[in-house]
Amino acid sequence: MSENNDYSDNEMLALFIEESKEHLEVVEPSLLTMEEKGDDTDAEVINTVFRAIHSIKGSAGFFGLTNITELSHIMENLMARVRDRSISTTPELINVLLKGLDKLEGMVEDVTTSDEVDVSEEIALIEALMSGEPSTTLTTASEEAEPPRDKHENGVWRVEEYHDATEQAVSRGHHLYSLTIHLCGESAEREKAIREQIEFLSSIGIIVASRPDITESESVKKLAAEQTASLRLLFASILEKTLLTESAGLAEDDVSTVDCKALSNLKKNDKHKDELDSEPVASKKATVPDKVLKKVTPKKSNPRATAPKASKLPVQQKKESSKVSPSSDTVRVRVDLLDKIMALAGEIVLGRNQLLRQYADKKNNNILIDHSQRVTELQENVMKTRLQPVGAVFSKFKRIVRDMARKVDKKINLVVEGEDVELDRSIIEVLSDPLTHMIRNSVDHAIESPDERVRLGKSDTGLINLRASHEGGLVVIEVEDDGGGIDSVMIKEKALDKGIISDDEAKKMSDKELVNLIFHPGFSTVTEVSELSGRGVGMDVVKRSFEKLGSTIDLQSTPGEGTLFTVRLPLTLAILPSIIVTVGANTFAIPQVDITEIVRIREQDLAEQLEEIEGQSVFRLRGKLLPVISLAHILERREHAPHTKAVEPRPEGTADTDNDESDNSQGIRRLIVMRYGANHLGLLVDTVLDPEEIVVKPMPQIVRSCKIFASATIMGDGHVAMILNIGGIIEKAGFRFESFEKETRQYEEDERKKAMQETQSILIFKNPADEHFGISLSMISRIEKISGHDVTSLAGKRFVNFRGKSIQLISVEDYINKNNEQSQDKDIYVIIPKTRGQIAGIAADEIVDVLDISLVMDEGTIDSPVVIGSTIIEKKMTLMIDVYTLLEKALPSRAAAGASTHHDERKIHILLVEDTPFFQNLEERYFASAGFKVTIASDGGKGLEMLQAAPAAFDIVVSDIEMPVMNGYELVNAIRNNERLSHLPVMALTSLNTEENRKRGIDAGFDAYEVKVDKDSLINRVYELIHNRAKDGLLKGAATA
Template identity: 30%
Template structure:
């Protein structure tokens, strides 16, 4: 009973609902005995109860419903006709089923409820369909909720027993009203069966029951109702609005010295929090809803791979918002399949390593810090760090210098890069280089994170951090210029204040801002520059929010940090989504609208500064002279070709939505920071076929004296500072030559030619501006 408690509870709730419907349907069937549709519906309901009771080993209930099913089958198939005897037999069966259910609820078993006499009534109707109307069996000495189970055709013999019903009486009027409302054709005697109980029961006897110490606990059927999901969503939205109003009132009361109002506001704050928590609970579902399908996945996959895998589950009762369960299902399934395919070895391999032949895959879920943590842990081979590093080098994902600065955990995280795979062979499960990047993207889209920890030879643990809900979140409110912005608290590691008087300062490496935090250079993103706001003249007295997202740790420079508070996430319009740095909007405590920043998008924009920080760190520990010239280059991908752009010709990296690129005459332009920016696609300039099919395009923006152009590429591959050992002067239109960079032949872009292709007057107007400045 303990293990099947939830299943039995669901069975009881649904069965009671079905029985109430059967009462109404059987009475209506007497008025229209030839209704094949109603007979089929009644048959399906009884069949469902029979099947589930058999599964749960309630054999007497199964036998009783099987007899009723046999009679209904004959009525449905036209083998015999519905008559008063059949109706009474079926209604008696419904009443007895209800008594069995109540016994199961109270004692866990079927008790001594008499089913044989009812089965005999039903069997008699089958053997002799023309028999006269049979008498229903007399009720037991202690009937369970007779008013609830009484049908419109019930017999009068139960009427003289109101006193025996006293403990259960409060439910009688409710059911009586329900029957009367839905079956107005019921004869008067049936409704008036218990006049002494019908009206005074609810207000009089319920207190008496409490005084006498009797148990007034509601039944399972009466303690739960079915609610439409849309209604819950509406209720959640209303609670969100209440939270916003609460925040505004709390903010306003803090400015008023009124103790009475302060106490009232405190009470409002408490009630709102409790209401919010209660409504959120109505949307929560145990993670077992998606875990329940994984044993079959593990069984089938391990069998096809010739492996033995035991699946253990811990914390399957841990609850998540229902809207997040669906988002987590596919990533979780992929990680489980990957663990069975890649992680756990075959029986022979495990035995050779001294391990048990059967591997173990453990799923664990628990609450921590306002989030749900889901771990997928295997005791398999683990991830080979050296192999991951070599694969990353071979594919040009990182350089040797970068690898030298990376910890093992950072190297393992490279498996989340698109197209990355260390599989020795391609199977129908894995090895094609897709999957882990999708897992990471899907989890980050719901405001979560994914991490991996592995020990070679011992196993791997994948850890998903998922918010409890997406509707209301904790956020850090900051200010930049005259605007306010909200940063989801889940991505904030710490806050740093750059005090101008203490000698702290923001440094610049290769033109990119960095901050020296506990001996390490932290790449920075300036929020004012990113959003096109007026730029501060000083790097002093600013705040740095240290953020973690997209596998990167970086700092966001803002003017002020205001506070942390619960915010309600509001969706953005289509136009705002195109900007690419906002995840939503909200209304903060003072009633102003604040945009919610997309940390993952900001992390991608920190790429330039991150590379500069890595180079600076490397320079501090390795200044060994080497032959060849030292050049700083941005490596871009265009089709199968790699093109190098001098870093001093890169002002910033942008990502433009494709639909924002417009044509003016024969040229392409894009609206950029209140200017019309000329655009040139390097694929067209170099005679390549443009295969870019995504919704956005990366671009290199070069700015000089207020004039800018954008060079569109297919992807940003890397930023390198390297010794160019070999160079070729063989050039082509748009190129100045080629060189070996990262062990690959890379073409050197003629940036001047590219800029002129985008804006033929770029350098002419630069000269005019320079001459005018000299003349002045």
């Protein structure tokens, strides 16, 4: 069998390939570590490499793969010398080894042609490297009191005698053993036993030599005749020691490994003169002379007969390796089997979902629920079997970075974090290429040359950080470098050049948006950008690859400081937690990963809440504009014009199952807010059903062109449902985020301007004549509904009972010369204004609405003191009522009191800073009615100008807070910081009535903070402030005098 090279059992070979790949994977990172640490490398690292190469050599020899055997053999020899520290770990050495490793990898990948590969270069390189070192060091090491591992354990054999035979065996990857066969029983039996044993051994290896010489039948007989004799053999076999021991039925102690490497070196080494020990080695250690014991190191028994690797290694390391190797609790499973199990688990989940739906309303379905739980667990665990650590991909980047950095003369350190984060193997497989591209880009373009880095004050060694981590249900992979970053200006110029963006667009784009242009397909052809700006080529391909995985990529870059790519990946592609939505009679699944929130919109509010910007529907979500795409709309657009056909009525039971739900929730639509890259958009659907864990089915080839669907799934009710592909929907809708953002910015600008004109909450009510009136809500204390019978008429006036007091009821129309129709028995509403002192109620027939609007009023339409002006609200002319004038008119005593109080005062000059015409008008009236002189400024800036122009002209400033150009806080700040104005009392008059705002106002320097409601309190407050200031001024004056 030893000569039998055509051991071509395919399965065995496949196993060899797989195993070898595993070994080779271990080698590369270890070599890189060795390069890093040089001669300080941990012995275990070196041993790892040694063991791995050795194992490959062994197995390759078994299959007669000459080239692999030869190359691995010489690499092993080199490693052995590294291990002995007889050769220094230099970068050249690592280079040579890496080169050999690459060759090995290539050959293992395609073993059938491996013998046609030329390995002479690698071998020559290694030989040259080894010959450069004195070979004597090895010998001394094996002679002297080195640790046992450095001894060749050829024991009693003068191996140089058998050099040719051993050399041949070794080159085939055979192990060399020294065997001791003990004989017992009658001499005839012995002879037979010896012959049988020899015959057997010949079938599993080569007997290189024997003692006594078994080729002479005489000596065999002689041996058999001896009582306590034993036969010693120098034996070469492909079998690992444990296997050999077992199959030959020998004791552990009777089999010892002879170090082939040492053997092959022996020939050159004349100093080595081991005495041929003709004395048979007894089985009992006690009888073995010390000298022999030292040489023939009996091996400890190896508990793991199934791990025959590295049997040539000394005891100590063998133990370690068995500890490290995880083989005892792992099992190799074929990937297609896993895939099948995965698919089946998916089917079971689907079946479970269907069962659950069918028996959802049944009682006693505990078993089902229980079972369902287990199915979920099963599926989760099956999925875990497909998970692989991303380290599988990450590990190769160390090498890539190293090689590339050497090529481009840069110093780059790759730091990898989170290698143990796990992803579905299908994702891992696809992840490799785009990540490689990104890393290569970083090395090639992002990281500057060492000189450049030093010049910039950076460390000469660039840093690339590759990280994986969990974030929510996603895996985030980040590639960060500390290189030059991406110059947004350069990108902009190139993008303009290539016509990717227009001038207008370019002006409005943020730096972040600009650098993200590198993902634009148009950029990939722009080769020169790559050199200039650091990135560019192929990034659109990278982006597309990630998108195919249902993931997103985002980019942040600071010029001069570096770039950060963030990729968000789903954990697995097979099972997706999804939201099920309906549009009409159709059901669709949307992966939850894509969804950020779901907004409920009432059908009747739809038109109102959806605004249009340049033909694009938008929804205002917490102050941000969200582009909205109607799913129904998208679905209606057919790619092919419908053929000549009438819509055929579908037979009963087709796709109508969702009717119940849509009926139930009629009038309510749902807006699915989805994330797409860095952007968000809303997808308008009819209803949202329960979330479901869907199993993604492969998309049939012929419908793959339909990009709005990612794939299909089978729902709990057995229905096929399509899984929506957000990217495809956006594409189909012809929606472009770039231009949308541009328009949005314009729109928001307009909006902001509009918002500067304060909106008012207006209570709208009507009288029996269906005339609409409006009162600012801030002036209303409460509204009561009373029966018409509770109204008492007295002396031409009407009164109602309010909180035990009789208050006068005012009809607005009495003061504006309108018809006055009053029905006695109808319920009426009484609006009680906020006021001090005597109160009255305003009668209203019906409360129409409360609206937030920005008032634009026509003044003078109705000539009445109680009307501020008119405006059109909801297509109806509405008169805005001046509540205080109305009260004064209705209650003459109140007006008199107000006027008389401050009758003797000289005319106080108020600067009223107010932007809203409505309040300008109202407040001016108040102050004027109290006998003040009022000057109006429409914003803080104008107010300040007026004050600066005539500092002494004003006695007090009354200012609004929210104003364009310069707001109230800024105004008061300016006043307080102006020496000539700082003495002025300033009062805030605002609708922002919260404690926080009040405090902020006072802190900003306002003397008082009044809310736009109560005229009396307002006027009193003005007096108060002016008096206080005057007093302060006097006191101050007295103090300085």
